[in-house]
Amino acid sequence: MNIEDFLLNFVGNNIVFLLLAALIVVAILTGVRIVPQSQKFVVERFGKLRSVLGPGINLIVPFFDKVAHRISILERQLPTNKQDAITSDNVLVQVDTSVFYRIIEPEKTVYRIRDIDAAIATTVAGIVRSEIGTLELDEVQSNRAQLIIRIQQSLEKIVDDWGIEVTRAEILDVNLDEATRAAMLQQLNAERARRAQVTEAEGLKRSVELQADAELYAAEQAAKARRVQADAEAYATSVVAQAIEDNGLEAAQYQVALKQVEALTEVGKGNGKQTVLLPSAVLDSFGDAFGLLKGRS
Structure with missing residues (x-):
């Protein structure tokens, strides 16, 4: 009997055992899932949510469960978004915003929203327009940090149902159109001129006050001198x-x-001869x- 005949006889007699072994190997390979630290796996059974696997070694039911979604839980940054807004004093501004977030509940993210980035960007645009509409232009420029906090708080309330956490929101820039810039520059120059005039007037006022104080001091000193002289004369008398x-x-x-x-x-004293006439x-x-x-x- 040659080797080929031996193998054929062995396989024929043990085919059931070989199939069983292969099935066990496949089951082990499909039932064990190793999840990286930066991800979470969403497991479905017959198309229905079964569980969410965290980082490390996880076991699922072979042939029944499958990993439907592999979700990164790293912090993400949305592309810089530009949107127009109108302040309460009717000034048109263009606001550049950026949002950082991370997924903390993948089962909500994959089953409740299709495009999470687009949804967040649209939500941020609406919140920014709403918040800026309550402020004047000067308040937008001077209270940017407070405005960012209000935007982030409003955004967190909305995106909670999507299973994400907003870690940071930023207003990168507030731009104005050319006409508004020119008007603000003119106003700034007028304010500078007004401040210069006020400073000059205050300096002149201070100079007059100091001159009056000096004259008053001189008058007081002269009065004191006259009083001392009068006292001396009175004493002599x-x-x-x-x-x-x-x-x-x-x-x-x-x-x-x-x-x-x-x-x-x-x-009567004299060097020569003189005549002195006396009454x-x-x-x-x-x-x-x-x-x-x-x-x-």
Whole structure:
């Protein structure tokens, strides 16, 4: 018996066992599923959802269950979307938006929505138009972070039924048409000119205030000086009055006469010959002074 006859006899006698072994191998291959970390598998049985397989080794029923969808659970970014919107003050703007999301419930995503990216983009466009319509242009520019939060919150409520999670929403840019840009530039220049005028007026006002303060200070100092001088004169007068009270009127007359004599002496001094003409009243006072001097001696 040759080798070929031996093989034919072996296969003929053990064909049932060989078929059974092959069936077992196929069952093992079709019943064991290894799911990558970045994916989830949606399993159907006779066209109906059976289960969702997570990362790792999973077992399914061979020949009855099949993997119908392999869904990536990695974060995705929608292409930048442009949409027009009108602010509450009737300014047309073009908004560039971008959305990041990931699928967390694949069974909802594959059975409830056909094109998830297009659905999200359309939803974002409607939300952006609605939110911007409640704001003025200045508020859109200055409160962009708050606007992004409102858009993301509104989007999360809508897409929850699709089994996805919105991880981030971004407003990349807010563009204006040329006419609006020109009007805003003109308004900006006018505002700058107004601020310059206000600054100049405030500087002039401050200068006038400082000048008035300086003049007031000078007047106060002059008044203080006059008050000090008046006090000094009053003090001198009181001293003279006190001296007259203590020494009598003759002491005062004596001092006056003495000063008159000294004054006449100075008048009579000279380098050459000169004639000094004096009124008679001066001579009388001169005589009074000598009389007082004689009396005191």
